Amino acid sequence: MKKVLNNHGKLRPMAAAILAWLAAPLQVLAQSSEQILPAVTVEGARSVSDTNQYPVTTESVTAGQVADTVNAVTVEDALKYLPNVLVRRRFIGDTQAPMATRTTGINASARSLIFADGILLSTLVNNNNQNGSPQWFMVAPDEIDRIDVLYGPFAAAYPGNSYGAVTEIITRMPRQFEASAKVTVANQHFSQYGTRDHYPSTQASVNLGDRAGDLSWWFSVNHLNSFSQPVTSLTINQSATAATGSAPLLAGAIADRNRTGAPIQVLGAGNLTHTVQDTAKLKLAYDFSPALTAAYTLGYWQNNADAFSQSYLTTATGAPYFGGTGSVNIAGNAYSASSIGGLFSSNSTDQAHWMQALSLKTKNSGSLNWEVIATHFNYGNELARTSTGPYPLAQNAGPGRIADASDTGWTTLDVKGTWRQKGRGARHSVSFGAHADQYKLANPTYNTSDWINGDKGALFSDSRGKTRTEAIWAQDAWRIAPDLMATIGGRYERWRAYDGFNFATSGSGTGFPVTQPEVADSGFSPKLSLTWQASNDWSMTGSFGKALRFPTVGELYQNVQTGQSFTQANPFLKPEKVLAGELALERRTSDSKLRISLFEEHVSDALISQTSSIPGVAVPVSFVQNVDKTRQRGIELVGQKKDVLIKGLELNGSLTYVDARITANAGYVATTPGAASVGKRTPYVPEWRATAVATYKPDEKWSYTLAGRYSSRLYATVDNTDINPATYQGFEGYFVADLRIRYQLDRHWSAATGIDNLNNRKYILFHPFPQRTLYAELKYDF
Template sequence: MPLHPFHGRALARAIACAIASASLGAHAEDDPQRATTLREVRVSAASHDTSVDPDLPSVVETVSAARLDRLNVVNVEDALKYLPSFGIRKRFIGDENATFSVRGTSNQQSARGLVYLDGLLLSNLLGNNWANPPRWSMAFPENLARVDVIYGAYSALYPGNAIGATVLMTTRMPDRLEVTGEVQAFTQHVHDYGVDRDYGGSRQSATIGDRSGRFAFLIGVSHLRSNGQPLVYATQALSSATGGPRPVTGAIADTGANGLPRQVVGINAEGQEATDQDEAHARLTYDITPDVTAGLTVGYWSQDMSHRTETFLRDANGQPVYAGPVTIDGRRYTLPANYFAPSTRQSRNYLYGASLGTHRDTGWNVEGNVSYFDMDRNRDRVASSVSYNGAGLLTAGDGSRWRTLDLRASHTPDSIAPDTHTVSFGYHYDGYRLANASYNLDAWRRGGAGMLTAANGGSTQTQALYLQDAWQLVDGWRLTVGARYEQWRAFDGSRATATAGVRYAERKETHTSPKASLAWTVSDTVLLRLSAARAYRFPTVNELFQGSFNGIALVNNDPRLKPENDLSRELSAEWYRPNGVARFTVYRSDTRDTLFSQTDTTVFPNVTNVQNVGLVRTRGAEASYDARDVIWPGFDLTANAAYTQATTVRNRRNPASEGKQFYRIPRWRANLVATWRATGRMALTLAGRYSGRQYNTLDHSDIHPDTFGGASDFLTFDARVTWKASDHVDLGAGVDNLTDRRYYVYYPYPSRTYLVEAKFHL
């Protein structure tokens, strides 16, 4: 049975008590693998690794490879699900649209987060919504050395897209021959809206790596097959028309998120997604000298997905009904011809990257990274009606791409003494190209493209120069200041239909983003840090140029959108123990001209498109604790709780949203992960995740949260046991959503899911 809603304040108090009791009980001996430093930021970095700058003036959370082994991880984004203030929009295993929410950034603002793999950008900044997620699948969970998450845009080293958070994933490189193979299987049972069946899948992966002198390589391949639970249900608002032809049965009476009665008549639109994904990843490094390393990365990800639909309706003869006029409980409805139309999606993507850099502990370091991400094939095929291979529509994004170049130099003094400086400066370039077109199809499943119906595209480019100086003022006091100068332009924007077209003029903007942070090492165990930063997040190609045509009239896009203008402040206190660290942070962010898709209710007819929201203000606080050998040896505990008040302060185009909590940002989030290393070969983990009430509308008109289309609060538990059966075999079994909590974030999220896995390694 699902649990009753659990109030956020109560959970926060419970976790606070857990943190306090764990702090009092933490007296175990030091663990050399978790050594910490009070130099600005807590980072357990491996030697010769420069993926995280040691002078970052902001909060950093780290997830190690050892911790990942003790969690239920199938896709790499699973590594983030227990971090403070984080929420992962992962609707099922293998969901390609897994965006994240953090602090005052919602999961519909994907361009306000950055994801890197070994310095190569995986963030899809062509757009800013659920359809533009990071390309997580270019990384293998089993190949990661660690994942570091940087909160906010407080460092001049990263662009304004870091307003939410920056995720840095680092690939481990082998020291000797390694051969691994892993098999995972998972299943869930869904009993919801007339559906009563099992959904699941499997993942298989294999890697090989070795080091020979200066040369090292790591190559991996994997295949994922997953049948997710139904995501979208076909609903009809309760009709006021009575009587009519063709009485049908099978509809389910329900209440919608808006509090109004409705009929649920089947599964449509995205429906139930069945996906096959193939991945390949190769990373090669060569130590030119003991201090200079070159790297090469190649990634491949392809997907073949089917959106399966189903009608619940049956006529008097028991035959399924898909379209046309029907009568349900004496009320008349008309179902469109394409209401239950199936669809497919095919994707093929390539990542190419190269790096060259030094990794000295002191003195000068220089590094460069160049990357190219190619969306070689990106095609959606949608039927016009319920048919196996009748007419339909093809939407193709083939050729959309992005490329980046980063050059950085830094100097670190031999010792951190008063009046010494650690300086970093560099150059950044990125270019994005979007090319979308849709065509009529005579045969929707396999036919060639017919007449063009619509097209849109364009490019954006950003160049940046930055400088950051970490100045040790006196013993215990460190001032980090920096600035980032960015020049942005949008060009080659266009939209067209079969009969009309328009091109957009080139735009250019330049902005400078200052940063400052003051850290005080109060004692050997306490660090205080106050940071402030300005950041600009420029509009994406999709936001500027993707809209729609109504006849020959252009609607639904605005090429004059302003960049988001964010001013953030953060005050953190960190307490270090020999076996762990505790942190408390308060933060505030004022974001002007927030870019968000909304309806302009001040004009008639209403217009829905991406608009600038006047001001969104975020205030919040986080508490976290992370330690090993708490209470007794072998017991590890991670606990965190966060309160976020993100308020729409000014929004002249939608006044009803003013004073309301912003879209899909809960007031309370909390996580608790407890691991007992029972023996040297066995570990047991129990984890809990809580999210408070969210809203799927800016004006909070979705008043009924616990239904399809609503946004529930939820408390779920996950469990896992790992057993090292031999020196070459690791076994694991786990359960996600242990109590089978039924909850929604617009879509229904997974039911209780069982996972088993076996890993073989030489």
């Protein structure tokens, strides 16, 4: 294993003490509708949608299923085989892992919501696969009791960000003393272009919990040490200029084509990352009475990561080449040595995040119950240092930049209530609530003379701002007849963005500060669902919902810079307006389930990054814009059956087809002659997705699982000009098979082994994704 240079990943003390602080109509009627069907309940557990009577199609996975079927190192692994869910985790320990759903892509993190016990893990300061990615690391796999994924914007309790899906992670609290310890090791063999190496990972966790009278508590610590495969490829466009006889001859470059089909040379690999992460979690719950419980959660996470570049180029003496001056000869063509040198860099990340929540909840048998929950997420430290000097000297010192997002965070407050009509002939169950949140983004970048240990120098760029939302909502589950239920609801939201500021430095060194104006919007989102229970086994549900997805701070206040020209960010992005529907037919028995869903979604003013013209800038640039209209429609088939042919064999799987199209886009500017966006596939939404899982449990000790995940290729551009998916920055289709074997040695000890990507599919989703990876796990439960 190559040593990572400039390793800043030393373990720091987790925290000297746990501190208790708490900071602050309708345009197109979809031809289908959604479902109030009960969630995919397993082993008698009740899902979030069952408990709250939300009219949403729900798929679930329990802790027991995860233990038997998933090679889980981090919590997002648990979602691996749920229908139409893809978490773009590039390597174990990746902090940029957004979730995609059946109608939303892997670069749209703000189109889905992730909660853990009511605490928002979604980073709604941006809508991308970078600093908008969820805070998955605040939950350890061993905490999970169950995970529910609710599809579509059909529950009034959730904001418009739910139009992809809502993931509710429910963790457990102990009923008596319990303790556990687990160690998991993984090893990936990776071979692509000029990189061939093994990349190991180790995860260790300890959990303690108890209940003494009215007080219950849970404490967990988790440590992860991981090495990644190359996350980027270092490429340069193919030169058409013949090299001169005096230019040094270099070997090692690999000819390829970029995602638009143009010839390139692959010169190296970038962002080979070593990450060391630690998480500590404390949960307290106290029963003031049998009907009133208070709970407090405090989480702390730290990450130290270092990344470096690898060169495939070698000189005539066999020494690695990282760039220089003049020109060089690669395969007979001339290339700028300084352009090659600009491809190589190192970077380090130092992060420390705090999460906390305080809740008060009733659980009485009367008609009315309520809950209040306040949460706060704070970036205590968020520094990213990047070298800008020449390689390989930059691995040890030299100029660079420091990005500091330490003042970023968010606060939420929710008040919820449920009133259920009691007595004979009761027909109504009403849920209602109020919501408030604030999101803050602060991300200045500074020049520095020493990117490793130097202080911040002159300001290079800055993007900052805030958003605030207030909402009220209500819905009534009305049983019209014994076999017919209607759920009617709505959500009113008021949103504003303020304190926006941008600063950018042009190529000549001139700074451009811009104070952005305050903007505001509001709207009402109605919801309607009708369920017919045709028989004990069969039910049919049609649902319709409108959603408003307001822009994030990052979408509003991004800098746009082209060469020496700078254009201020656009704070006037309009909210996405979503009309969605689903028609679902489900058959459920004690040992099987079958669901067929027809769904359709129309999005007006969809916020998508595309290339367009900006007044005063000679060439088109890419930035987030409102695309006039997109339409996604499809069909989903989900099935599950126990004891298939033989006792102990369970099969489950899903198959989804989506026709996703851009139907209007007046702001589009062609990137190539004759290109168009109308009628092309919506970016990042594949046509086909499928999962299949076969688990055989011959007895209480052994479980054997063989699983598969499939996705067709997808496009990343609005005009679908990325015609070559099998290259860096392309998006390939793939089929990946996984294997897991678990053995319960005795009451306390269990062991498991497994392989992800058993068939060693080498595929790219913008980044090279993990190849065959072996796992081994040992766990002790007290």
